[in-house]
Amino acid sequence: MTDEIVFYHNPRSRAQMVHWMLEEAGAPYRIVPIDFEKGEHKTPSFLALNPMGKLPTIVHRDTVVTETAAIIAYLADTFPKAGLAPALSDPSRGTYYRWLFFGAGCFEPALLDEMMKRPAPPQKTAVGWGSYGEVVAAFKTALAKGPYLLGDKFSAADVYVGSQIRWAMMFGAPGLKGEKVFDDYVARLNARPALQRVSGQ
Ligand SMILES: N[C@@H](CCC(=O)N[C@@H](CS)C(=O)NCC(=O)O)C(=O)O
Structure with a gap:
């Protein structure tokens, strides 16, 4: 299992928010560009990851995460050294x-x-x-x-x-x-x- 995040990305989408977060978190990631015009987000292999056929989508440690806010929260917790989420005990x-x-x-x-x-x-x-x-x-x-x-x-x-x-x-x-x-x-x-x-x- 690799620690690298596979990041399905198109710059003209909400994936830009996740791109910023990946950089803030200092996370290791690999971009897989998705061309909307070519319908690459509606192929059977992409729909198997995200049945909505939408970006952003990431795969990390064999787990798929979709929904921009969920991905951002996940990255904050997965890369705690960046200090982007208050501790669970912090009010x-x-x-x-x-x-x-x-x-x-x-x-x-x-x-x-x-x-x-x-x-x-x-x-x-x-x-x-x-x-x-x-x-x-x-x-x-x-x-x-x-x-x-x-x-x-x-x-x-x-x-x-x-x-x-x-x-x-x-x-x-x-x-x-x-x-x-x-x-x-x-x-x-x-x-x-x-x-x-x-x-x-
Ligand atoms: N609820 C999703 C919305 C994702 C979304 O709508 N993404 C758009 C781009 S900003 C998309 O992939 N659209 C392609 C399509 O629906 O065909 C989230 O918050 O991440």
Whole structure:
């Protein structure tokens, strides 16, 4: 069994978030490029790994991990020397989980509602992500003290949520660019050598 992570990647996808995380974690990895145009993510061999036919997907120690937030959390725990996740006994582990799950469960669908101009669901109280505006306001509060989601400590939650915010800003999602708290946060993230190494790749 090899310790090398097999990383199925396309730079124009959420796999970029995992690429940044692999660099932050100092993990050994090998990229397998996936060409969407050629349908390489829908071949029987790829679907055997990820039946959704989606990226990112990794294989490590014979285990397949999919879902960006899960992969990022997995890497943080598997490469603890990088110090990207609070210890299980650290109370900030709760805050860490909170924002990781909020990113996947609330920001992701709210952002897609906003970007795709999907009509507001009729029963707002039953919608776990509330609304895009509420999600952005929650992040604004979370980052108000800063500099990171856990306060002084940069973590894998910043890799995930920070990537989402960077992506949302790039595509002009409202309430982010021009807001000092988000501009400063993204500037801090952009200064990280690990992110710079994968940017533009
Ligand atoms: N829930 C997945 C979403 C993954 C996803 O939708 N990936 C897109 C690229 S960003 C993809 O692979 N799309 C190709 C397709 O569905 O054909 C995650 O969080 O990782």
